[in-house]
Amino acid sequence: MSIKTILTFLLLMILQTAHAEGESTPDFIRSIGKIYVVAGVCLIILITLFIYMIRLDRKISRIEKRQKNEY
Amino acid sequence: MMQESTTNSSFRLAAWKWAAMIILIFVFIAGWIVPLKPGIIKVTPDRAVAGEMIVVDVVGYNSFYLTDTTKLRAWLRLAGDTVIQAHHIQAWDDRNLAASFYIPSVFPVRQEAYPLTLVLDHGSEGTSILPNAIFITPASEQDTAEMKLWFRDKIEHVHEKAGIQYPFRNILSETIRNTYFHVPMWFCMIILFGVSAWYSLQYYRNGDIDFDRRSVAFIKVGLVFGVLGMVTGMLWAKNTWNAYWSWDVKQNMSAISLLIYAALMVMRSSVEDEMQKARLTAGYNMFAFVLLIPLLFIIPRMTDSLHPGNGGNPALGGEDLDNTMRMVFYPAVIGFILLGLWISQLVYRTDKLKGNL
Numbered sequence: 001m002s003i004k005t006i007l008t009f010l011l012l013m014i015l016q017t018a019h020a021e022g023e024s025t026p027d028f029i030r031s032i033g034k035i036y037v038v039a040g041v042c043l044i045i046l047i048t049l050f051i052y053m054i055r056l057d058r059k060i061s062r063i064e065k066r067q068k069n070e071y
Numbered sequence: 072m073m074q075e076s077t078t079n080s081s082f083r084l085a086a087w088k089w090a091a092m093i094i095l096i097f098v099f100i101a102g103w104i105v106p107l108k109p110g111i112i113k114v115t116p117d118r119a120v121a122g123e124m125i126v127v128d129v130v131g132y133n134s135f136y137l138t139d140t141t142k143l144r145a146w147l148r149l150a151g152d153t154v155i156q157a158h159h160i161q162a163w164d165d166r167n168l169a170a171s172f173y174i175p176s177v178f179p180v181r182q183e184a185y186p187l188t189l190v191l192d193h194g195s196e197g198t199s200i201l202p203n204a205i206f207i208t209p210a211s212e213q214d215t216a217e218m219k220l221w222f223r224d225k226i227e228h229v230h231e232k233a234g235i236q237y238p239f240r241n242i243l244s245e246t247i248r249n250t251y252f253h254v255p256m257w258f259c260m261i262i263l264f265g266v267s268a269w270y271s272l273q274y275y276r277n278g279d280i281d282f283d284r285r286s287v288a289f290i291k292v293g294l295v296f297g298v299l300g301m302v303t304g305m306l307w308a309k310n311t312w313n314a315y316w317s318w319d320v321k322q323n324m325s326a327i328s329l330l331i332y333a334a335l336m337v338m339r340s341s342v343e344d345e346m347q348k349a350r351l352t353a354g355y356n357m358f359a360f361v362l363l364i365p366l367l368f369i370i371p372r373m374t375d376s377l378h379p380g381n382g383g384n385p386a387l388g389g390e391d392l393d394n395t396m397r398m399v400f401y402p403a404v405i406g407f408i409l410l411g412l413w414i415s416q417l418v419y420r421t422d423k424l425k426g427n428l
Contacts, residue, residue, distance in 0.1 A: 029310055030310055032245065033107070033132055033133075033244035033245035033246075034244055034245050034246045034310055034311070035245040035246075037245075037246050037249070037306060037307055037310045037311075038103075038245055038246055038248045038249055038252070040303075040306050041249055041252050041253055041303040041306060041307065042099070042252055044299065044302055044303050044306065045252055045256070045299055045303060048295065048298075048299055048302075049295075049299075049410075049414075052295055052414070053414070056414075056417055056418065056421060059421050059425075060421055060424070063421065063424050063425055
């Protein structure tokens, strides 16, 4: 459930930034030499890898639980 | 199944895993804190008529024009040594200055319009360049005596800013730092797929189902890195090329290679028999890795691509990666590859535990 929430949040964030950069509005993501693009790239990488690790952790926990039940 | 020795201390890890963490911490710190060299963002007006005195307003980036205004020099360059030096330069603040030039009414070459490159040099802040800063249209009356003005000045004794900085590139500017975050994703993906193909070969030779498990774990993590490379590239493309997807050859070919591997995973899940599944996967996997070579290394080099580091974008030149950047880029590639191998190993161990229960 939490993974879904995080993914939805991430998607909304990306959509919003995509939406925010209309033609006329001074655009935030491209200010200061497009540094926020780099920030976005780093965040995407870190968040995705963390989500992947959390999923892996849960998978292992499930296996451990099953193992305990067998003994 | 679990190695008992590792449970004694939670911090006992193989050396290469420590290396992965330390290298990546270095990459994230160095990738973010090292500043860019000064650059020029904008020049107004961007067109003018020859044979007149013009005053251009220059907007700099990371520049310190007020540091020592007597050390400021500016040129407009037509080509090579064909330059015009500024008569007078007035710095308003650290990021804005005005420079006046007299554009001769005749040119050494005949063109419809003359794009001039602005070159700015500062004694301590170094040189910054804006290609095609201003377009000059020919004058109606031409005075051939002014021809010698083009060869009077020379760009010489230019300075290099001291200290560690990343180069400033127009179009890229700060996103040159993506070299440390977006590019290693692809390197890591290729290495993981390569390791996976090697395990598939081992499966063919030995028929041990464990090799199948290994190769699949590496494909799973390789796909994660590939998707990361694609998504981060799309975010950058949206803000640089104005579209998430612009059908650039690099984008297309990497999408095809990801689809090939995604298809492999789909095919795997549709086969019921374990041995058949393993055999099909091994064959397909080796074939897919061989396909990666033309898709990622040959076809993008045969056509023009807008992607930085490729041909077809003169503003980027050949200096997208200088020696300062290499000091961070190579560790970044190694760090992310080690991280990818580490995660793949965890996935393999998990799958193995699951299979044995």
